[in-house]
Amino acid sequence: MYYHIVTYGCQMNVHESEKIAGILKEKGYEREAPLEEADIIVFNTCCIRENAENHAFGNIGALKKLKREKKGLLIAVGGCMAQEAGKAELLRRKFPFIDLIFGTHNLAELGALIDRKRLQRRAVVSLSEERAETEDHIEPVRTSYPNAWVNITYGCNNFCSYCIVPYVRGRERSRRAEDVLREVRSLAEEGFREITLLGQNVNSYNSDGQGGMSFPELLDAVASVEGKFRVRFMTSHPKDFSEELARVMKKHGKICNLLHLPAQSGSNRILGLMNRRYTREKYLSEIAMLRSLIPDCPVTTDLIVGFPTETEEEFEETLSLVKEANFASAFTFVYSPRTGTKAAEMEGQIPEEVSKERIMRLVAQVNENTRALSSLFVGKTTEILCEDYDEKRGLYLGRNEAGRMGYFPCDRNCIGEFVTLRVERANGVSLYGTLEDS
Ligand code: 5AD
Ligand code: SF4
Numbered sequence: 001m002y003y004h005i006v007t008y009g010c011q012m013n014v015h016e017s018e019k020i021a022g023i024l025k026e027k028g029y030e031r032e033a034p035l036e037e038a039d040i041i042v043f044n045t046c047c048i049r050e051n052a053e054n055h056a057f058g059n060i061g062a063l064k065k066l067k068r069e070k071k072g073l074l075i076a077v078g079g080c081m082a083q084e085a086g087k088a089e090l091l092r093r094k095f096p097f098i099d100l101i102f103g104t105h106n107l108a109e110l111g112a113l114i115d116r117k118r119l120q121r122r123a124v125v126s127l128s129e130e131r132a133e134t135e136d137h138i139e140p141v142r143t144s145y146p147n148a149w150v151n152i153t154y155g156c157n158n159f160c161s162y163c164i165v166p167y168v169r170g171r172e173r174s175r176r177a178e179d180v181l182r183e184v185r186s187l188a189e190e191g192f193r194e195i196t197l198l199g200q201n202v203n204s205y206n207s208d209g210q211g212g213m214s215f216p217e218l219l220d221a222v223a224s225v226e227g228k229f230r231v232r233f234m235t236s237h238p239k240d241f242s243e244e245l246a247r248v249m250k251k252h253g254k255i256c257n258l259l260h261l262p263a264q265s266g267s268n269r270i271l272g273l274m275n276r277r278y279t280r281e282k283y284l285s286e287i288a289m290l291r292s293l294i295p296d297c298p299v300t301t302d303l304i305v306g307f308p309t310e311t312e313e314e315f316e317e318t319l320s321l322v323k324e325a326n327f328a329s330a331f332t333f334v335y336s337p338r339t340g341t342k343a344a345e346m347e348g349q350i351p352e353e354v355s356k357e358r359i360m361r362l363v364a365q366v367n368e369n370t371r372a373l374s375s376l377f378v379g380k381t382t383e384i385l386c387e388d389y390d391e392k393r394g395l396y397l398g399r400n401e402a403g404r405m406g407y408f409p410c411d412r413n414c415i416g417e418f419v420t421l422r423v424e425r426a427n428g429v430s431l432y433g434t435l436e437d438s
Pocket of ligand 2: 097156157158159163164165166200201237
């Protein structure tokens with residue numbers, strides 16, 4: 001018996017799919033296989049923007065024929081979209097062949113739900129408002145060696161006015177620091193070379209008192225674990241970023257000098273409407289503080305264009321922020337109204353053609369920054385953690401601490417090794433060159 005998992009959305013979902021794979025293995029499914037060979041297909045969905053949802057709907061719909069032809073095939077839909085108000089009913093109506101629907105709080109029950117489905121004809125639906133079980137006992141099937149994802153918080157309390165995450169992932173909960181540290185120690189012993197701490201807002205770790213220490217303390221403790229590995233963390237919220245955290249970043253060579261700090265907009269009026277609880281000035285002062293401790297520390301960000309009522313001038317403030325903050329790269333999004341959020345009810349929704357035009361200009365500005373920063377590496381050496389081999393190009397690849405992807409030839413399998421790349425040319429976020437020691 002084989003499984004196939006289709007993942008949409010963020011790193012949080014990528015790691016949850018690793019946990020789903022762990023549960024399936026425990027249930028006797030041997031390994032991941034192509035869609036057509038699988039005995040169970042799980043869709044781990046995302047609902048943060050409309051296109052992620054449309055994508056999932058399209059892919060689930062395309063399985064109708066396979067489901068009819070293959071006796072015993074189980075189709076399960078889980079994750080954020082399954083949890084969204086009214087979506088489970090819609091999924092069942094549109095795709096009556098779905099066997100199992102499970103929400104964001106029901107992942108740990110997946111094994112039991114599969115058993116239940118085997119005993120009943122009708123679909124099994126499990127959607128809880130709160131997480132009943134922790135996920136700590138699940139042994140994930142890690143798919144991103146040499147990186148390993150480690151959850152530190154689940155859920156979000158911020159209620160940014162455009163965002164559906166707090167509604168589908170519930171209130172913020174912190175994992176106990178001792179559990180996080182135990183996981184990190186064992187990953188380091190297993191030979192993982194990069195640990196990425198995950199949370200919707202890592203800076204507010206322990207806001208519920210369950211963690212036992214603050215985020216800077218946790219990061220300090222994680223980076224003090226013995227072994228040769230890098231530490232990354234995401235996502236930081238600018239309202240909670242602190243000098244204490246920047247000092248911990250500076251203190252440890254293991255912590256990558258790179259900060260992902262979503263700005264969302266460069267306009268104070270829009271930031272207010274977004275309920276972000278910081279100003280452009282505060283945002284820029286945090287970056288300045290960080291760079292006073294770690295000179296030129298690369299900062300990446302998330303930006304949204306076309307938020308309701310955004311004017312041309314306000315959009316231009318986002319454009320100018322890209323330059324002023326000197327972002328190393330950015331994820332750029334067209335605002336997507338999400339049912340149930342405050343912003344979806346606001347007057348002054350921006351026409352699609354306006355948003356499209358804005359995002360093109362924004363992407364051009366971000367690309368300019370990306371190119372300028374990448375070109376700084378040319379002629380220098382940079383440490384790369386080799387992640388993979390690109391068969392088409394015949395090159396190994398991996399990231400440096402600033403997140404730039406380096407490509408290089410190597411006559412041995414160096415996946416999982418730290419290597420020194422002499423950069424000969426750059427293209428976008430990619431760097432090309434040869435290894436110093438080969
Ligand atoms: N529309 C567009 N982008 C969104 N994001 C979150 N919600 C929306 C939305 N409704 C973006 C934010 C966030 C990233 C993960 O997704 O930029 O930081
Ligand atoms: Fe959404 Fe804001 Fe929470 Fe991020 S911090 S998940 S954007 S509500």
